[in-house]
Amino acid sequence: MTITGGTPERWDLISNATLNVNGAETLFINADRSTLNVNPGGITQQISARNGSQVNLNGAAVNGVSGVAAVVILNSTADIESSTITGNRVGLQVVRSAFTQSGSTAAVSGKSMISGERGGALVSAFSRLDVSDSQIRGTGATSYGLTLASAQAVATDSTITGGQNGVVLSLDTLSAQPSILELNNTTVQGITGSAILVDFEDAGTSTSTITLTSSSLLAGNNTLVDVRGGADTALTVNSSLLTGNIVNEAGSTLDLTLQNHSTLTGRLENVSSASINDNSRWVLVGDSQLEKLVLNGGTVAFGGTDAFYQLDVNQLSGNGRFELGTNFSTGQTDVLNITGSASGRHELVISASGVDPAAGQPIRVVQTAGGDAQFFTARSVDQGAFSYDLAKSGNDWILDPATRTVSPGARSVLALFNTAPTVWYGELTSLRSRMGELRFNGAQAGTWGNTYANRYNVADGSGVAYQQNQQGFTLGVDGLLPFGDGQWLVGLMAGHSKSDLNLQGGTSGEISSYYLGSYATWIDASGYYFDGVVKVNRFNNDAKVGLSDGRRAKGDYDNSGIGGSIEFGRHIKLEQAYFIEPYTQWSAVLIQGKDFSLDNDMQAEGDRTRSLLGEFGMTMGRNFDLRSGVKVQPYVRAAVAHEFIKNNDVSVNNNVFNNDLSGSRAIAAAGIALAMTDRLQIHADFDYSNGKNIEKPFGLNFGGRWSF
DSSP: OEEOSSSOOOEEEESSOEEEESSOBOSEEEEESOEEEEOTTOEESEEEEESSOEEEEESOEEEEOSSSEEEEEESSEEEEESOEEEESSEEEEEEOOTTOSOOOEEEEESSOEEEESSEEEEEOTTOEEEEESOEEEEOSTTOEEEEEESOEEEEESOEEEESSEEEEEEOOTTOOOOEEEEEESOEEEESSSOSEEEEOTTSOOOEEEEEEESOEEEETTSEEEEEETTOEEEEEEESOEEESEEEEOTTOEEEEEEESSOEEESOEESEEEEEEETTOEEEOSSOEEEEEEEEEEEEEEOOOTTOOOEEEEEEEEEEEEEEEOEETTTTEEOEEEESSOBOSEEEEEEOOBSSOOSTTOOEEEEEESSBOOEEEOSSOEEETTEEEEEEEETTEEEEEEEEEEEOHHHHHHHHHHHHHHHHHHHHHHHHHHTHHHHHHHOSOOEEEEEEEEEEEEEOSTTSOOEEEEEEEEEEEEEEEEEETTEEEEEEEEEEEEEEEEEOSTTOEEEEEEEEEEEEEEEEETTSEEEEEEEEEEEEEEEEEEEOTTSOEEEEEEEEEEEEEEEEEEEOEEOGGGEEEEEEEEEEEEEEOOEEEEOTTSOEEEEOOEEEEEEEEEEEEEEOEEOTTSOEEEEEEEEEEEEEOOOOOEEEETTEEEEOOOOEEEEEEEEEEEEESSSSEEEEEEEEEEEESSEEEEEEEEEEEEEEO
16 A cells, blocks of 8 residues: 555554555554565654564654664564654564564665664564664663673764763673674764663573674773673774773673784773784873773874883783884883783884983883793883883883994984094095196186085994085185295185985984185295185084884084195105105194983083194106196095094083094096196096095096186
């Protein structure tokens, strides 16, 4: 029968009857072994279907004003699409008759809305509810969104909300059927209570299974899952981010699995077991207790760096990672406490700090009662000026002060204070290399420019080894001043260089140098020459430190330097256009001291850095005149240099280090100068040096001069 209008009436359907409600309004509809179709625009007050009936709601509205539920599906089937069901008590019941083992099924889809004052939907044993792209809601202050009494529900792309608890899993005392809840891209919210409450009320023993995939749980009491009443529950979380606590009452059992890149941030209270798999994470926000913890590639993180927690676990197994925080200066630390047996292999990621430990006492980070578990750190743990290794002490694992080495933060500080002299000397080579151009035509006024690249490998002389790569340029202009039998060139120069420091392990530094100088060169007709320079620098220093816990620290400062160099030698002509040129060069530089800090609270104080470098050497070459008029002068040079200054103190967190780069080194160089015309000369120069503390694998210099 089909109704399309008229006065609202009650309908009773029996014995395979079919009622179609097309845009009409009815009162109560009772279906027994019958079919009810409420099509778009159809409105009813209440629906009850039993004994194998079929209810199809499409674009319909059910406004229940009496009875236990607006729609009751009893040993029957319902298909609810794009419809609204509102109950004064419960919106939808999908249930069975008592003592039967065949229940009901209902499918809700198409942005349907089901709500009730007491609860949104209730499902009993042997029954199933499938929800897709819809909402189920309890509107009363103490309401539930969905209750499963030994029943099954699957929700996809939906929202389930209760005024108190979101989903309640309870026990049908007449059935041993498990409760199964599966959430896919669905949000469950308990506005004042728990997102999911499992409560069997000590009425018997059964199991419940909860599976979340890409879903969210929201709880007004911050308890995402609350297990009570002797329930035995398995909770599996896939690809979900959860924030809140999971609580298990004594006498109940809760086994948690986090997998497929899931994250839980909250406490586990009295949870029976937790398995953390597949790069998933559990982030503690307070002290927690676990009977059994299994890590299969997962991570346990002990909250923020400003709070310290203890995790008590009776049994630990598998392979995973623990991220712990430690404050050496106060002795506070996160603690993993294994009260029973521990097995497996586990990485500890311990938070780094720029502050030094108090009195150098060992810090215990793992306590065990026994077992063959192995704990390790990927690298030494950075704490202030030093780094410390993990060591086993009895059954426990500690950070041992006896294993300390200079930390990356301290190394970056030492390297920055160490590098200014090599920066200064590297810039000076551009002035030295132009001497080849002056050999052709003597001293002539002009302008010149050089570009250069230098690499230095600094040895581990003071606890810090690093590589410096320098690039820069210099521009100069000079004028001629006749004096006796010789001539003086007096000029000004300016330039810029950038040095990158590589200290490995993700730690680096950068020094930008800007300089201005004045120089004077004297060349005598007898071949004697003198070259002198005074140069002032402004250094911009920047440190980036890769810490042992994967974080980065940064710091920067500016300082200045002044230095000078004098060189004296003689150009001696030999037969067949050969020449030799013995020389000595003396250089001194003074770099301003500076105090600065890294943003991880490491404090650095650098004294004035000094350098006094003496060099003795010989240049040998030959002049060639080409038919094109070009003059070519290849040359080689050998020398020995010695750094005389031994003490350049740097303090890191009141630990004093000596940047000692003193010692001798041998120098070998080769180059070529070309006079393209009487006015244009160019040159290229390569040099190598090696000594006690510094190796210079290469120095490259290219430049040209234009004579007026």
